[in-house]
Amino acid sequence: MTDATVGGRDRSQLRTMLAEAEIKSVLARYCRAIDRMDPALIRSVYHSDARDNHVSFSGSVDEFAVWVCEVALAAYEWTMHNLGTCNLQIVGDVAYVETYAICYHGRATADDDGLEILKTSAVRYIDRFESREDGPWLIADRLVVVDWRREEQIRSQRRTRPQELTGQRGPADPSYVLRRGAGDVAAVSGGWALF
Numbered sequence: 001m002t003d004a005t006v007g008g009r010d011r012s013q014l015r016t017m018l019a020e021a022e023i024k025s026v027l028a029r030y031c032r033a034i035d036r037m038d039p040a041l042i043r044s045v046y047h048s049d050a051r052d053n054h055v056s057f058s059g060s061v062d063e064f065a066v067w068v069c070e071v072a073l074a075a076y077e078w079t080m081h082n083l084g085t086c087n088l089q090i091v092g093d094v095a096y097v098e099t100y101a102i103c104y105h106g107r108a109t110a111d112d113d114g115l116e117i118l119k120t121s122a123v124r125y126i127d128r129f130e131s132r133e134d135g136p137w138l139i140a141d142r143l144v145v146v147d148w149r150r151e152e153q154i155r156s157q158r159r160t161r162p163q164e165l166t167g168q169r170g171p172a173d174p175s176y177v178l179r180r181g182a183g184d185v186a187a188v189s190g191g192w193a194l195f
Contacts, residue, residue, distance in 0.1 A: 016090055019090050019095065019131070019137055020088055020090070022136065022137045023086075023088060023095055023097060023129055023137050024083075024086060026045045026129070026136075026137060026138060026139070027045075027083055027086065027097075027099055027125070028083065029041065029044065029045055030042070030045045030081075030139075031081035031082070031083060031101075032175070033045065034068065034073070034079060034081055035078075035079050035080055035081055035167070035169075036168075036169055036170060036173055036175070036176075037068075037069045037073060037169040037170060038170065039065040039066065039069055042061075042064070042065040042068065042069075043061055043062065043065050045138060045139055046061040046064075046138055046139045046140075046142075047061075047130060047132065047138045047139065047140050048061065049061075049140075050138070050139050050140050050141060050142070051140075051141050051142070052064040052139075052142045052144075053142065053143045053144065054067075054068070054072075054142070054144045055144055055146060057072070073105070075107060076105045076106060076107045076119075077106055077107050077108060077116075078105075078106045078166075078167060078169075079103065079104060079105050079106070080103070080104045081101055081102075081103045081104075082101060082102045082103075082104075083099055083100070083101050084099070084100035084101060084102065085099070085100045086098070086099045086100075087099075093130060093131045093132065094128060094129070094130055095127075095128070095129040095130075095131075095137065096127075096128060096129075097125070097126075097127040097128075097129055098124055098125070098126050098127075099124065099125045099127070100122070100123075100124055101122075101123050101124070101125060102120065102121070102122055102123075103120070103121045103122075103123060104118060104119070104120055105118070105119040105120075105121075106118050106119075106154075106156075108156070109153065114155060114156055115153050115154065115155060115156060116153070116154050116155075116156040117151060117152075117153060117154075118151070118152050118153075118154045119149065119150070119151045120149070120150050120151075120152075121146055121148070121149040122146070122147045122148045122149070123144055123145060123146050123147065124144070124145045124147065125142060125143075125144060126142070126143040126144070126145060127139050127140075127141065127142050127143075128140045128141040128142075
């Protein structure tokens with residue numbers, strides 16, 4: 001084994017693999033940030049001077065964090081963003097990334113009859129990631145492409161099964177409780193097991 005290889009792998013291959021893992025972790029953190037409507041967590045996946053072109057929005061990361069939490073998602077009671085295929089091309093300290101996602105947005109019907117409106121969208125996040133001055137890989141520029149969208153009325157289990165612990169937006173969500181320490185889990189879950 002030489003200095004240029006580690007375990008039979010070229011050091012550049014290892015750097016690429018580590019970069020890919022870090023980028024995918026940032027993408028997953030973005031989904032969590034959006035679903036929990038956490039502006040600070042949203043900002044954490046972007047460089048401070050990043051731009052986001054998000055369907056009907058185009059602007060800075062700070063403007064995006066406000067827009068998505070106070071305007072775009074305010075009409076929905078819950079969201080769930082799920083990542084799919086992720087294509088990456090890393091060139092030095094820049095990565096070109098195309099990530100497929102299915103996004104679910106739910107809200108009660110106007111007459112609150114136990115039905116919900118479910119909007120499902122298939123999108124692609126077209127991102128330019130950068131690792132600046134050997135820092136973390138973060139989004140520098142984003143374009144969101146909507147490939148298809150549908151809206152339907154569904155019977156909500158969230159209202160008919162109150163014994164189940166459901167996700168929340170913000171720090172009341174069980175995922176935040178677990179990060180603060182397992183001692184708070186029983187209080188938040190009302191005694192129900194989380195797992």
